Amino acid sequence: MRRYYRGHDLQRIHSVAEMAAAARARLPHFAWEYLAGGAEDELTLSRNVSDLQAIGLQAHTLRPCAEPKREVTLLGKARPLPIGIGPSGYNGMLWPDADLALARAAARRRLPFTLSTVSNATIEAVRQAAPELDFWFQLYPMKAAEMQEDLLLRAERAGCEVLVVTTDASILGNREWDRRSFARPRQLSLRNKLDVLLHPGWMKRVLYPGGMPVLGNLAPYIPPAERNALGSMKFVSEQMDTQFSWDKLARLRQRWQGKLVLKGILHEEDALQAVALGMDGIVVTNHGGRQLDGSLSAIRALQRIAPAVAGRTTVLFDSGIRRGTDIVKALALGADAVLSARATLYGVATAGEAGAGRVLDLLAEELKRNLQLMGCDDINALDSRWLC
Amino acid sequence: MRRYYRGHDLQRIHSVAEMAAAARARLPHFAWEYLAGGAEDELTLSRNVSDLQAIGLQAHTLRPCAEPKREVTLLGKARPLPIGIGPSGYNGMLWPDADLALARAAARRRLPFTLSTVSNATIEAVRQAAPELDFWFQLYPMKAAEMQEDLLLRAERAGCEVLVVTTDASILGNREWDRRSFARPRQLSLRNKLDVLLHPGWMKRVLYPGGMPVLGNLAPYIPPAERNALGSMKFVSEQMDTQFSWDKLARLRQRWQGKLVLKGILHEEDALQAVALGMDGIVVTNHGGRQLDGSLSAIRALQRIAPAVAGRTTVLFDSGIRRGTDIVKALALGADAVLSARATLYGVATAGEAGAGRVLDLLAEELKRNLQLMGCDDINALDSRWLC
Amino acid sequence: MRRYYRGHDLQRIHSVAEMAAAARARLPHFAWEYLAGGAEDELTLSRNVSDLQAIGLQAHTLRPCAEPKREVTLLGKARPLPIGIGPSGYNGMLWPDADLALARAAARRRLPFTLSTVSNATIEAVRQAAPELDFWFQLYPMKAAEMQEDLLLRAERAGCEVLVVTTDASILGNREWDRRSFARPRQLSLRNKLDVLLHPGWMKRVLYPGGMPVLGNLAPYIPPAERNALGSMKFVSEQMDTQFSWDKLARLRQRWQGKLVLKGILHEEDALQAVALGMDGIVVTNHGGRQLDGSLSAIRALQRIAPAVAGRTTVLFDSGIRRGTDIVKALALGADAVLSARATLYGVATAGEAGAGRVLDLLAEELKRNLQLMGCDDINALDSRWLC
Amino acid sequence: MRRYYRGHDLQRIHSVAEMAAAARARLPHFAWEYLAGGAEDELTLSRNVSDLQAIGLQAHTLRPCAEPKREVTLLGKARPLPIGIGPSGYNGMLWPDADLALARAAARRRLPFTLSTVSNATIEAVRQAAPELDFWFQLYPMKAAEMQEDLLLRAERAGCEVLVVTTDASILGNREWDRRSFARPRQLSLRNKLDVLLHPGWMKRVLYPGGMPVLGNLAPYIPPAERNALGSMKFVSEQMDTQFSWDKLARLRQRWQGKLVLKGILHEEDALQAVALGMDGIVVTNHGGRQLDGSLSAIRALQRIAPAVAGRTTVLFDSGIRRGTDIVKALALGADAVLSARATLYGVATAGEAGAGRVLDLLAEELKRNLQLMGCDDINALDSRWLC
Numbered sequence A, B, C, D: 001m002r003r004y005y006r007g008h009d010l011q012r013i014h015s016v017a018e019m020a021a022a023a024r025a026r027l028p029h030f031a032w033e034y035l036a037g038g039a040e041d042e043l044t045l046s047r048n049v050s051d052l053q054a055i056g057l058q059a060h061t062l063r064p065c066a067e068p069k070r071e072v073t074l075l076g077k078a079r080p081l082p083i084g085i086g087p088s089g090y091n092g093m094l095w096p097d098a099d100l101a102l103a104r105a106a107a108r109r110r111l112p113f114t115l116s117t118v119s120n121a122t123i124e125a126v127r128q129a130a131p132e133l134d135f136w137f138q139l140y141p142m143k144a145a146e147m148q149e150d151l152l153l154r155a156e157r158a159g160c161e162v163l164v165v166t167t168d169a170s171i172l173g174n175r176e177w178d179r180r181s182f183a184r185p186r187q188l189s190l191r192n193k194l195d196v197l198l199h200p201g202w203m204k205r206v207l208y209p210g211g212m213p214v215l216g217n218l219a220p221y222i223p224p225a226e227r228n229a230l231g232s233m234k235f236v237s238e239q240m241d242t243q244f245s246w247d248k249l250a251r252l253r254q255r256w257q258g259k260l261v262l263k264g265i266l267h268e269e270d271a272l273q274a275v276a277l278g279m280d281g282i283v284v285t286n287h288g289g290r291q292l293d294g295s296l297s298a299i300r301a302l303q304r305i306a307p308a309v310a311g312r313t314t315v316l317f318d319s320g321i322r323r324g325t326d327i328v329k330a331l332a333l334g335a336d337a338v339l340s341a342r343a344t345l346y347g348v349a350t351a352g353e354a355g356a357g358r359v360l361d362l363l364a365e366e367l368k369r370n371l372q373l374m375g376c377d378d379i380n381a382l383d384s385r386w387l388c
Ligand SMILES: Cc1cc2nc3c(=O)[nH]c(=O)nc-3n(C[C@H](O)[C@H](O)[C@H](O)COP(=O)(O)O)c2cc1C
Pocket: A034, A035, A036, A048, A086, A087, A088, A089, A116, A117, A118, A138, A166, A263, A285, A286, A287, A288, A289, A318, A319, A320, A321, A339, A340, A341, A342, A343
């Protein structure tokens, strides 16, 4: 008789997994696939979760902690929780103005939100929608120097204090199941077209208002004739700098005054190199199992990397965060904070800002309860002794 | 063609698993869920069982033991078996006067029964129902000192020789599936209301006689207007002392003349601290996987804790006991006895006292047969050499 | 489209698993359950097989062995294969005169057959049916000294050269699923009675000729009034010597001039004790997972025991043998030969002597092919270097 | 909603697994079984894949490699990819002139193709169909010296530069499920006959043109009266030299001037012996799990063998290659190249040359993408540091 809730009251959605089920029901298959799927056989996708689940937690009772401290200082700034929203592209496919919804949900909780280079909303629109937002911008290095420079200028102007450079996805991973939704690039298969028709809510919300969402953020750089969904996708894939290197990163480090975070690190050597180049932070991630299938799980990578760079740079973690306990485990293994991507996207796909907010609240609540149950009164005290 | 027995002859129920199936059939879903479910993804719940199953047993044939000794001395008193009934709240939801049924089943077999603070029956009623009972009382530390003191006085008056202080559940675990039965706190979802109607036997037995059972034991302290099911639940959750600490435990130790047992230990450091504070016993437990999901299995915790405190305090174990072999394994790993919670609750939900008794008898029989088959003529001789 | 063969041509049954499926189809559920089931949760039953499967084999190509030597010297006698048929009781429930069928199948291949104490055929009938048989007798130690002595005398007279004393089943294991076939001891449940009616072939073959088979071998000792199926079962269970010990074994060793083999060893200490008492052989076995559930798998026990007694006694192995490779693995781990029980019983239940013979031939063929594929030209050369 | 593509556009087949599904749909069951199945319980078949999947990959981002070098020097010759098509017999059952189709697909990509001794096409026909082909010939050692010598002469004349001697299949593995397709040798069971009728496309393509394909390559040596499918099979199995040995290999080494590769090595001792005898290469393989079931997975064998012979002979690998990452893993563990068998056969069974080509292209693309994603700009640089 166990069944997830199917209605509209977000308070009755009790976990990220339940939110995922809700999102799945609301999205046409192709959009769900894009969101939830991984590369090839999804070995890495599933290990991201199973390797986290395999870690055991220690608990000490009799250490009262009614209000465990969850505040952390991250990249030089106090933040209420060790959680941020990570970058994701094409969010507009999930919900109208999904980027703005995520930004508002984050802002309201004083958590950072990272806008992707390939977002549907512009940097400027995000700032306008959430003036108080702790605003991070994610850069995919671009071939055209002027385009990249313009993006950086816009980010600066919008007050982005943290720049996240993603290095693991200039070459697109082999997301087969995603491609199987299409008969030809950008043309859905018949089955998937029919399936879209079975989701009138989504059509009304997402499709009718403006057709398939375009890459708003990059629109200025796209030749007007190609500013449709198909054209802009092609444009982007051609503009990605597949030659991005440590040298170029060094130059970017000089260029960017704010905090610079390198996203896409899976090897301790690279982490050390990032430290040497003066990175303010790194994100240990395998891009949610969407890139190299077979790559070790992100949490196992963290286990190797964190000790190597401990205290010398800020360590962020993503890929597989679905529970408060996942956050506890990542922090106990040396991360300073985690980024949420799919988790909050499930929320936004279900109910826009409110849905994303519900996910953040669930993670925050779980985190609080976990610390209480573990008898840990300060999240900053977590280390590997809390694991087993 | 394998199928569990579905009828009413308890002698045809041959295992705890079969009793669980019988209970499940008799209970409305929400009650079954409350009874059998665990926290979040139920990782700990399932590891409690699988980690026990993974342990191998050694057997020596040619060592005749027609009547292996199962008697143990526990907390200074000889007992026929290393088994007690552990505390559980709200038993009245499973069977009318379930607390009394459990108490009588235990008393008849000269085994201890532990009454929960949040029981439906009062301490006094239990004593009256089972005058010979080896009566243990489980205390949830309370904010209001007078209320706690009054509970202790009542327990003393009722002749409870052992006080079990539970320290791992002042903050309620995140039992999502339990919550999913409800549309709002204490208000069943429509599906679950319909499901109740499909269980007329349960309605007749449990619901009609007196409505949803109230917290009889705490009733005196609850403002009369709130003495209904919903109100008393709220009352309790507010009264739990979430600030209970080693200091307060030390004071409790001074206050309580009888045996004092600390329930909720998962870490060897805490076990040693308990010894230092003069605890007569500890219960190594993770509350049946109902609190911190991801917490290591209780049997693995026992493996670490028992050697650390060997000989210096009494070590009880629960969480996952479903078979005689589970008891053998726990004892071989250093436990002095085990507590049964879900196992006997499955019995009581199926057939009241007789059902609980059947479960105790099954465990006792299995234990005897196990020892015979292992060639172990005294349960007190079990140690890790019997495992592999 | 994969499906096992369902017809009557034994040559089309290509493996023991396929024979098991055939037996299952031909037997009423209760008889299949008795045959194939194990104790309690069947942990040991399933590990017997999975632990064997987990062992890897090494192969050397370019070592031609068209006719690998499979002959072994076992208990002082050359035998064509390191395989014998192990003892099993109540075979008559599977096929009329199943004991005789097994004996003939073994005799025809010059392999030993072990008659169980609780057989349906008498020792004398077996000898008469298979005059050339390499005849082993399995003794369950009996309370009544005269009865046991008479059994030994009859075995001697029938020319049994090997006496197998079983020590692990004087106390019956907890075979729950077997018991679930019955409403009361020996009285089938309604479902099972109906299921018998669905197996007219079995009824005609087994049931009509003489009713439920009685314990022929023990019949002389059973009071005439109790010589029915129910009565004889009760008689046997009361006569089992549950006090059998190393002392009594020492006396039996003095009494029995022929080869004496101890069946039921799982611990290296006991194996050494058996050597000390002059046992000609031991059988490393857990009784096919029918006794102590949780007991380590027989092959893991062999891994510990064989090195301890290497060269000092004959080591037989059973519990889990379903393939030629299982035999290879057991021998490589130190066994001198294996016993087949369920495997050949599946054959006999399917087609009497021919079925049992087919199973022996399958194992022999597989063994030959395995040795060829491994490049091992003499089965006596197998050792742990062939494993990985 | 996930479902593999079922139509005819090969570009929509995105992985070897999807190609396998397509092949399965197009083939009658018996042919699919022959192609995809393994020996006995298929333990080795499934471990070949699962052991490869269990290996983790390391990735370094920020090392740009737009065009990673995939060229290798193999057996003294530069080749565009470390991939060849391995030998397989009876391909004609999958597609008309399947050998020619495979040869052409390989030739067009400048990859080697290995023709099996038991091919349907003759050596000469292959050479004619693909004049530029990098042509390898696989020899099953034959009893009749003249026949073998004639095969070698023909291979020389056809310009085969590499001779692959297969040593692990002179004795046929126990492919039970394959045999279960037949009521008698070469006579399909009724179910399978009906199933053939359900595959009219296959009948039209494969069966009508010329009946069951005969062993074209060996036809000259088969007595004319036996030159049908059944007769030639019998002939072959009788002609296999089951006495092939290191001595005979030494003589073959003297006889064959070209490159000589030994296929069927699973043990480091044998690999060393192959080096000692001057083999130009070895193939670490377990024949795709079709021979000795229980044999360790090929990738685990590679892990032991490659370090032992590193730099002293060319190490090829097969058994389980389904993905670009599998190739990466094999090379990182010391293989110089891999052979594809089932993978390309799935392609040929789906769409002849185009299908096989699609599989090679998929592997090549995956390989390229993998190297890019790993940040490895030269496939020759792969070593165990890329694994974890
Ligand atoms: C739909 C989707 C789009 C994404 N787009 C981007 C992106 O534009 N830029 C980026 O750096 N990462 C992107 N990512 C990767 C995420 O930032 C993050 O690394 C990953 O999703 C973490 O795994 P998890 O979502 O399973 O926790 C994307 C992920 C998803 C699921």
